[in-house]
Amino acid sequence: MATTHTYDALVIGAGGAGMRAAIELSDQVRTAVISKLYPTRSHTGAAQGGVCAALGNTEEDHAEWHAFDTVKGGDYLTDQPAAQLMAEEAIDAIYQLERWGLPFNRTPDGRIDQRRFGGHTAEHGERPVRRACYAADRTGHMILQTLYQQCVKRDVRFFNEFYCLDLLRDAHGAATGVVAYELATGELHIFRAKSIVFATGGYGRMFSVTSNAHALTGDGPAVAWRRGVPLEDMEMFQFHPTGLAKLGVLLSEAARGEGGIVRNKDGERFMERYAPTIKDLAPRDMVSRAIYQEIKEGRGGGPNGDWAYLDITHLDPKVIEEKLPDITEFARVYLKVEPTNELVPIQPTAHYAMGGIPTDVDGRVVEGAAETPIPGLYAAGECACVSVHGANRLGTNSLLDLVVFGRRAGVDAARHVKEAPLGDVPERPTERTLSMLNAVLERAEGENAADIRKELQANMFDLAFVVRSEESLSKMETIIGELQERFGRVAISDKGALYNTDLMETVELGFLLDCAQALVVSARARTESRGGHYRDDHPLRDDANWLKHTLASRNDDGSISLDFKPVKMGPYVPMERKY
Amino acid sequence: MATPADVLQDSDARRAGGAAGAVTLTLRIRRFNPEISQDSWWDEFTVEADPLDRLVEVLHQVKWYHDGTLSFRRSCAHGICGSDAMLINGRNALACKVLVDDVGPRVTIEPIRGLAVLKDLIVDMDPFLEGYRTVLPFLINDSGEPDKERLQSAEERARFDDTTKCILCAACTTSCPIFWGDEGYIGPAAIVNAHRFIFDSRDEGSRERLKILSEKTGVFRCRTTFNCTDACPRGIQVTKAIQEVKRSILFDRF
Numbered sequence: 001m002a003t004t005h006t007y008d009a010l011v012i013g014a015g016g017a018g019m020r021a022a023i024e025l026s027d028q029v030r031t032a033v034i035s036k037l038y039p040t041r042s043h044t045g046a047a048q049g050g051v052c053a054a055l056g057n058t059e060e061d062h063a064e065w066h067a068f069d070t071v072k073g074g075d076y077l078t079d080q081p082a083a084q085l086m087a088e089e090a091i092d093a094i095y096q097l098e099r100w101g102l103p104f105n106r107t108p109d110g111r112i113d114q115r116r117f118g119g120h121t122a123e124h125g126e127r128p129v130r131r132a133c134y135a136a137d138r139t140g141h142m143i144l145q146t147l148y149q150q151c152v153k154r155d156v157r158f159f160n161e162f163y164c165l166d167l168l169r170d171a172h173g174a175a176t177g178v179v180a181y182e183l184a185t186g187e188l189h190i191f192r193a194k195s196i197v198f199a200t201g202g203y204g205r206m207f208s209v210t211s212n213a214h215a216l217t218g219d220g221p222a223v224a225w226r227r228g229v230p231l232e233d234m235e236m237f238q239f240h241p242t243g244l245a246k247l248g249v250l251l252s253e254a255a256r257g258e259g260g261i262v263r264n265k266d267g268e269r270f271m272e273r274y275a276p277t278i279k280d281l282a283p284r285d286m287v288s289r290a291i292y293q294e295i296k297e298g299r300g301g302g303p304n305g306d307w308a309y310l311d312i313t314h315l316d317p318k319v320i321e322e323k324l325p326d327i328t329e330f331a332r333v334y335l336k337v338e339p340t341n342e343l344v345p346i347q348p349t350a351h352y353a354m355g356g357i358p359t360d361v362d363g364r365v366v367e368g369a370a371e372t373p374i375p376g377l378y379a380a381g382e383c384a385c386v387s388v389h390g391a392n393r394l395g396t397n398s399l400l401d402l403v404v405f406g407r408r409a410g411v412d413a414a415r416h417v418k419e420a421p422l423g424d425v426p427e428r429p430t431e432r433t434l435s436m437l438n439a440v441l442e443r444a445e446g447e448n449a450a451d452i453r454k455e456l457q458a459n460m461f462d463l464a465f466v467v468r469s470e471e472s473l474s475k476m477e478t479i480i481g482e483l484q485e486r487f488g489r490v491a492i493s494d495k496g497a498l499y500n501t502d503l504m505e506t507v508e509l510g511f512l513l514d515c516a517q518a519l520v521v522s523a524r525a526r527t528e529s530r531g532g533h534y535r536d537d538h539p540l541r542d543d544a545n546w547l548k549h550t551l552a553s554r555n556d557d558g559s560i561s562l563d564f565k566p567v568k569m570g571p572y573v574p575m576e577r578k579y
Numbered sequence: 580m581a582t583p584a585d586v587l588q589d590s591d592a593r594r595a596g597g598a599a600g601a602v603t604l605t606l607r608i609r610r611f612n613p614e615i616s617q618d619s620w621w622d623e624f625t626v627e628a629d630p631l632d633r634l635v636e637v638l639h640q641v642k643w644y645h646d647g648t649l650s651f652r653r654s655c656a657h658g659i660c661g662s663d664a665m666l667i668n669g670r671n672a673l674a675c676k677v678l679v680d681d682v683g684p685r686v687t688i689e690p691i692r693g694l695a696v697l698k699d700l701i702v703d704m705d706p707f708l709e710g711y712r713t714v715l716p717f718l719i720n721d722s723g724e725p726d727k728e729r730l731q732s733a734e735e736r737a738r739f740d741d742t743t744k745c746i747l748c749a750a751c752t753t754s755c756p757i758f759w760g761d762e763g764y765i766g767p768a769a770i771v772n773a774h775r776f777i778f779d780s781r782d783e784g785s786r787e788r789l790k791i792l793s794e795k796t797g798v799f800r801c802r803t804t805f806n807c808t809d810a811c812p813r814g815i816q817v818t819k820a821i822q823e824v825k826r827s828i829l830f831d832r833f
C-alpha cells in the first residue's frame with residue numbers, strides 16, 4: 001500500500017540546483033523536496049574552488065568575455081544563447097547569494113574577492129582574468145549551507161531519505177508525479193504534482209577513479225530515460241586533471257589558480273609545451289590529456305608510472321592556509337603528504353557530467369530535435385544538459401549553472417503550476433517499481449551487486465576515460481551488455497524493510513548501468529574529438545559533421561537509438577582551441 | 580634547495596613504503612535491527628585492507644562481501660558531507676577521515692550516542708536538526724537590500740570563519756555528556772551555527788538568537804568538557820565558540 005501526496009510542485013534532489021529551485025517555488029506554490037540524502041549531505045558541498053561572474057571587483061571584466069570563454073571552453077558544442085544568458089544573469093545570481101549571507105572572501109575594500117580559474121580570460125583569450133568568487137576552498141559548502149538556511153527560513157517541506165525511483169506520465173506524455181521509496185520504512189509513496197523538477201546531480205560513480213560521492217549514480221537521468229526521455233551529449237564527461245592519486249578525491253583547480261604547477265616525474269612543468277600562453281591554467285580536458293601523454297611517453301611517476309604531481313611548495317604558506325586549507329588537509333590526511341614541502345601525487349579523476357536530461361533555458365525538459373517540451377517536467381543542475389557547458393565545462397561554471405538555471409527552472413515551474421490542471425497518474429502507479437524491487441528481494445541466490453559495480457567502474461576507467469577509441473568503446477558496450485544481463489540476476493542479503501541500503505545500492509547500480517550504456521553508445525557514435533571526448537582514432541575536431549548534440553533514447557526492447565540536433569550558434573565562430 | 584625531482588623521489592618512496600602490503604583488520608561492530616531483536620548485539624569481521632584505506636571503505640568491504648545487512652550512512656567519502664559520524668574506538672569521528680593505519684589491527688565501531696539508534700550505525704537525526712532550527716540559522720537583515728553586495732571587511736569576515744565550516748555531522752553534540760543526559764539541551768552544533776550568524780557583521784538577528792540561547796535549554800548548560808572540540812572533524816574550536824556566545828549574553832554586547 002502506497003501513500004499518496006499531492007503538491008503543486010515537486011523538486012527531486014536537494015543539492016544546489018534543487019534547493020535554488022525550491023526557494024523560488026516555495027515562495028509561490030505548495031512545494032515538496034524529495035531527496036535521498038539530507039540536503040546538506042549533497043555533493044554540492046564538496047565543490048571547492050569558486051563560482052564565477054564578471055563582477056569586475058578586482059580587475060576589468062565583462063559578461064561577454066565570460067560568455068566567449070564558456071563557448072570556447074565547451075569546444076563550441078555549447079549552445080551560445082544559453083551561455084550568453086548565463087554569463088549575464090551570473091552577476092545578479094552572485095549578489096543574491098551574498099545577500100542571503102554567503103560568506104565570500106573579501107577584497108581589501110570589502111567587496112567579494114575574485115581569483116583566477118582555468119579557461120577564464122580577458123579579451124577573448126588574451127590573459128587570465130580574476131572571475132571566480134570564492135569562500136576559501138569551500139565555496140560549494142557555503143552555497144549548500146546558505147541555500148539550506150534559506151529553505152529553513154521559508155520552512156520548505158523536505159522528504160529526506162526518500163529515493164525517487166520512477167516518473168509518472170499521463171496519456172499525453174505530461175509529467176504528473178513520481179514514485180519514491182522511503183528508506184526508513186521501505187514504503188512506497190506516490191507524489192502527484194503539476195510541475196516536477198529533477199535536480200539529482202551527476203553520475204561519476206560509473207568510473208573507478210572519481211571525485212564524485214557514492215550517491216552520484218545518475219538516478220534522475222536513468223529514471224527519465226526509462227520513461228522515454230532522451231539523454232543529451234552523454235559522451236561528454238569531464239576528467240579533472242588533479243584528483244588525489246588512486247583515490248580521485250579532488251584537489252581544486254584553485255590550486256593552479258593561485259599559482260600551483262603540474263609536473264611530471266622529472267619535475268618538468270610540462271604544460272609549457274602544451275599550452276604556452278596560459279600553461280597550467282589551460283582547460284581541464286587539455287591538462288588531463290597532457291598528463292596522459294606524459295604517462296604514455298614514460299614520464300609518469302609512482303609505482304605504476306601513472307601519476308603526475310601538483311606542486312604548491314612555492315606558494316606563500318599564508319595563501320595556502322587562507323585560500324586552500326581543505327585541499328591541503330586532504331593531501332595530509334589521505335596520502336600523508338605535506339603539500340607545503342612535498343609534491344602531491346595526482347591522477348585525472350572522473351569529475352563532471354556535461355550531458356544529461358535535455359532542457360531549454362527555462363529548465364523545461366525537451367524531446368527530440370524539434371525540442372518539444374514535456375509538460376510539467378523540468379531539470380536543473382548537473383543532471384540537466386542546457387547545454388551551457390558543451391563538450392567541456394569550465395571550472396566555476398557549474399555552481400553558477402545551479403543557481404542561474406535552478407532559479408529559472410523554479411520560476412517557470414511555478415508559472416506552469418498556475419496555468420495547468422493536476423494531471424492523472426496511471427492506474428497502478430507503483431506497479432513497475434514494485435516489480436523491480438520485489439524481483440531483487442525475492443531472489444534467494446544470485447550475482448553480487450558489488451562485483452558488477454566493481455567491474456563496471458574498472459572497465460569504464462580503462463576503456464571510456466580520458467582516451468577512447470572504436471575498439472575500446474565497442475568492447476565496453478559488450479561488457480555493459482553482459483553486466484546488465486548479470487544485473488538481472490542480482491540477489492541481496494538484506495530482505496528487511498528498515499534502512500535497506502543493500503536494496504537501494506542495488507537499484508542505484510541499475511541506474512548507473514543505464515547511464516553508462518547511454519554514455520558509451522553516444523561516445524562510439526561521435527567519431528571526432530571534442531572537449532572531454534577524445535578518440536585517438538579520430539583525434540581532430542570535425543565541425544563539418546559534428547557540430548551537433550547527441551540524443552540517445554532507449555527503445556522498448558532495450559536497444560538504443562541515436563538522434564542529433566544542431567548546436568545553437570551565436571556570435572562566436574568556431575576556431576581552433578589554443579591557449 | 581631540492582629540485583622538484585628530488586622532492587618527488589622522497590615523497591614517492593615514502594608513499595610506496597606506507598602502502599606496502601595489505602594488513603589484517605578486525606572490526607567489532609555494534610549491531611541493531613528492530614526487525615530482528617529489540618536488543619543490540621556485536622558482530623566481528625576480519626578483512627584485508629591497505630593501511631591507507633579509509634574506514635568507510637572497509638565498512639563497504641564488509642557490507643559488500645560479508646554481510647549486506649550492515650547499514651550506515653555515507654556519501655562523499657572525504658569528510659565533507661557529514662554523513663558518517665560514528666563512535667570509533669570510543670571516540671566520535673567520520674569513518675571516511677579515519678585510515679586503517681590510524682586504528683588497526685582492531686577497531687570497535689558503534690553508533691554515535693544520545694540519538695535513538697534506528698538500525699546498526701544509523702541514528703535518528705531529527706532531534707539534532709530540530710536543535711539547529713531553533714537558533715534561526717539564516718541571515719537576518721531587514722535594512723533593505725543593496726543593489727550589489729553588502730560590504731564586509733576581511734577582518735569582519737574572519738571573525739566568524741571558524742564556525743562557517745560546520746557540516747552538521749553531529750559528532751560534537753553526540754559526544755557531549757550534558758546532551759546525553761538532558762534531552763532539552765540544544766547542543767554544541769546548534770550553538771556553533773548560531774555563532775556563525777551572531778558574529779557576522781551583516782546580521783541583525785543576534786538579539787533574538789541570544790535570547791533563545793540564554794533560555795534553560797541553551798548555552799549555560801555547557802560545562803566546558805571540550806569533548807565537542809576534540810570530536811569536530813572540521814577542526815572547529817567548538818568550546819571557544821560556545822564561550823564567546825556565553826560572554827555575549829552575559830555582557831550583552833549587542
Ligand SMILES: Cc1cc2nc3c(=O)[nH]c(=O)nc-3n(C[C@H](O)[C@H](O)[C@H](O)COP(=O)(O)OP(=O)(O)OC[C@H]3O[C@@H](n4cnc5c(N)ncnc54)[C@H](O)[C@@H]3O)c2cc1C
Nearest residue numbers: 013014015017036037044049050164201381382396398399
Ligand atoms: C569535488 C568537487 C569539486 C567541485 N568544485 C566545483 C567548483 O569549485 N566550482 C563549480 O562551479 N563546480 C564545482 N564542482 C561541480 C559542482 O559542484 C556540481 O556539478 C554541482 O554541485 C552539482 O549540483 P546538483 O545540485 O546538480 O547536484 P548535487 O549537489 O549532487 O545534489 C544531488 C541531489 O539529488 C538527490 N538525489 C539523487 N538521486 C536521487 C533520487 N533517486 N531520489 C531523490 N533524491 C535524489 C541527492 O540527495 C542530492 O540532494 C565540483 C564537483 C566536485 C565533485
Ligand code: SF4
Nearest residue numbers: 745746748749751811
Ligand atoms: S561543529 Fe564540528 S562536530 Fe559539530 S556538527 Fe559541526 S562539523 Fe560536526
Ligand code: FES
Nearest residue numbers: 654656660661675
Ligand atoms: S562520507 Fe561524507 S563525511 Fe564521511
